[in-house]
Amino acid sequence: MEVLKERILKEGKYLGGGILKVDSFINHQVDAQLTMLLGREFARRFGYLKPTKVLTAEISGIAPALATAFALDVPLLYARKTRPITMPEDAYREVAPSHTKGKVIELLVSPEFLGPEERVLIIDDFLASGQTIMALVRIVQKAGATLVGIGAAIEKAFEGGRELLEPLGVPIESLVVIERFEDGKIIFQEP
Amino acid sequence: MEVLKERILKEGKYLGGGILKVDSFINHQVDAQLTMLLGREFARRFGYLKPTKVLTAEISGIAPALATAFALDVPLLYARKTRPITMPEDAYREVAPSHTKGKVIELLVSPEFLGPEERVLIIDDFLASGQTIMALVRIVQKAGATLVGIGAAIEKAFEGGRELLEPLGVPIESLVVIERFEDGKIIFQEP
Numbered sequence: 001m002e003v004l005k006e007r008i009l010k011e012g013k014y015l016g017g018g019i020l021k022v023d024s025f026i027n028h029q030v031d032a033q034l035t036m037l038l039g040r041e042f043a044r045r046f047g048y049l050k051p052t053k054v055l056t057a058e059i060s061g062i063a064p065a066l067a068t069a070f071a072l073d074v075p076l077l078y079a080r081k082t083r084p085i086t087m088p089e090d091a092y093r094e095v096a097p098s099h100t101k102g103k104v105i106e107l108l109v110s111p112e113f114l115g116p117e118e119r120v121l122i123i124d125d126f127l128a129s130g131q132t133i134m135a136l137v138r139i140v141q142k143a144g145a146t147l148v149g150i151g152a153a154i155e156k157a158f159e160g161g162r163e164l165l166e167p168l169g170v171p172i173e174s175l176v177v178i179e180r181f182e183d184g185k186i187i188f189q190e191p
Numbered sequence: 192m193e194v195l196k197e198r199i200l201k202e203g204k205y206l207g208g209g210i211l212k213v214d215s216f217i218n219h220q221v222d223a224q225l226t227m228l229l230g231r232e233f234a235r236r237f238g239y240l241k242p243t244k245v246l247t248a249e250i251s252g253i254a255p256a257l258a259t260a261f262a263l264d265v266p267l268l269y270a271r272k273t274r275p276i277t278m279p280e281d282a283y284r285e286v287a288p289s290h291t292k293g294k295v296i297e298l299l300v301s302p303e304f305l306g307p308e309e310r311v312l313i314i315d316d317f318l319a320s321g322q323t324i325m326a327l328v329r330i331v332q333k334a335g336a337t338l339v340g341i342g343a344a345i346e347k348a349f350e351g352g353r354e355l356l357e358p359l360g361v362p363i364e365s366l367v368v369i370e371r372f373e374d375g376k377i378i379f380q381e382p
Contacts, residue, residue: 021277028278029304030267032245032260054223062253063267069223076221076254086212087219113220 001041001175004153005188007034014181018128018159026125026153027060038175039067042123042151045173046072049148051121053077053114055140057107057132064153065123072121077114079107079136088112092142096135107135109143116144127152127174130161137168154178157189192232192366195344196379198225205372209319209347217316217344218251229366230258233314233342236364237263240339242312244268244305246331248298248323255344256314263312268305270298270327279303283333287326298326300334307335318343318365321352328359345369348380 013021025031042064051072056065057079069076083091091108098105114120120140122133133150140147147170155162155174165172177189204212216222233255242263247256248270260267274282282299289296305311311331313324324341331338338361346353346365356363368380 015277019276023275023277023301024304025266028269028271028275028301030257030260030269032257032267033264035257036261058250059253059269059271062250063257066221066223066226066254066257069221070227073224075216076223078219078221078250080219080250084214084219085210086206086214110214110219113215 001038003034003037005176007031008154008176008186012186014184014186018156018181020154020156020178020186022154026063030063035063036067036070038064038153039069039071041175042068042121042173043071046121046149046151046171049121049171050119051148052117052119053121055079055109055114055120055122055136056124057081057136060126061124064125068121068123068151075113077109079109079139081105081107083108092139094135094138096131098132105132107132107139109139111143114139114143114145118143118145119148120145121149121151122147123151125153127155127161127172128159130159130164133161134164137165149173151175192229194225194228196367198222199345199367199377203377205375205377209350209372211345211347211369211377213345217254221254226254227258227261229255229344230260230262232366233259233312233364234262237312237340237342237362240312240362241310242339243308243310244312246270246300246305246311246313246327247315248272248327251317252315255316259312259314259342266304268300270300270330272296272298274299283330285326285329287322289323296323298323298330300330302334305330305334305336309334309336310339311336312339313341314343316344318346318352318363319350321350321355324352325355328356340364342366
């Protein structure tokens with residue numbers, strides 16, 4: 001997706017250690033117009049699979065997933081990382097290692113909103129190691145729901161996430177794919 | 192806002208202790224179409240103040256604040272509760288007591304995205320005690336930016352937030368106001 005690629009080249013900063021800083025438009029400050037465009041693009045790519053729900057993980061997945069849910073006209077469901085007092089105790093619970101946070105994160109989804117009848121599209125801001133998305137997939141499986149696809153705004157191809165997720169046999173779509181960082185420069189994968 | 196009132200009456204559950212469960216459409220599952228309507232309504236009410244940025248706190252403020260930022264065609268900025276490795280160490284930092292979490296929460300905003308030239312509209316899902324919003328206000332003040340207004344989707348009038356915020360002298364708009372809970376029923380404030 002050219003508009004996202006250009007924005008990453010303009011404002012993204014490579015901090016070393018595989019970390020790309022995009023917090024001027026993705027995950028601290030958020031470009032609302034761009035986000036809605038990302039959502040429309042995800043809807044264009046996944047609409048034929050007739051998802052009934054978009055699932056993401058708080059926090060930075062919420063904006064692109066909301067935009068996608070809006071474009072698809074389905075609800076958004078975001079996994080919580082801490083259990084709010086309004087969540088039943090029998091919530092689906094999975095854990096994932098987070099290499100950017102250096103610890104294990106917990107993901108919780110209430111069974112009230114995820115049942116066997118759902119066709120679930122998972123959307124996140126990044127596809128890196130794929131561990132967070134895999135934890136969401138396990139929640140979808142526990143609920144007996146159908147996973148129909150996985151979308152990420154930015155994929156870091158060198159972190160192995162796609163290889164982890166491909167055996168699931170569903171379409172995986174990233175709007176831009178970063179092949180590698182080289183001398184602090186961002187090298188995109190050419191289609 | 193009638194459509195939000197009806198939804199709360201249909202799906203909101205009063206759990207006691209002043210806690211209203213709205214996680215089927217606001218803060219776990221999110222009704223994307225409704226959220227965009229909330230954003231449009233906030234934009235209608237605050238547009239004349241010419242905000243240049245919408246500020247909220249992660250997590251549940253993100254959806255309504257993104258919708259508002261989109262409708263106003265300005266960026267969204269959400270305060271983080273933990274410092275990501277991409278955030279500079281001199282970030283603005285304020286704390287607020289959270290009665291639903293029973294602890295103190297930290298709010299962090301990078302000075303990169305909040306300067307004296309900004310006209311800031313604060314948007315959140317709930318206005319209850321007002322403590323979280325007040326912490327955001329202190330961040331706006333630290334940055335030397337101008338606070339132009341405060342909007343919340345749902346106000347719980349009996350928790351004193353409005354009284355706390357009114358001395359700031361900016362418009363405070365809630366899309367629905369709950370006056371009290373009575374025998375488990377939700378009583379809205381009539382305009």
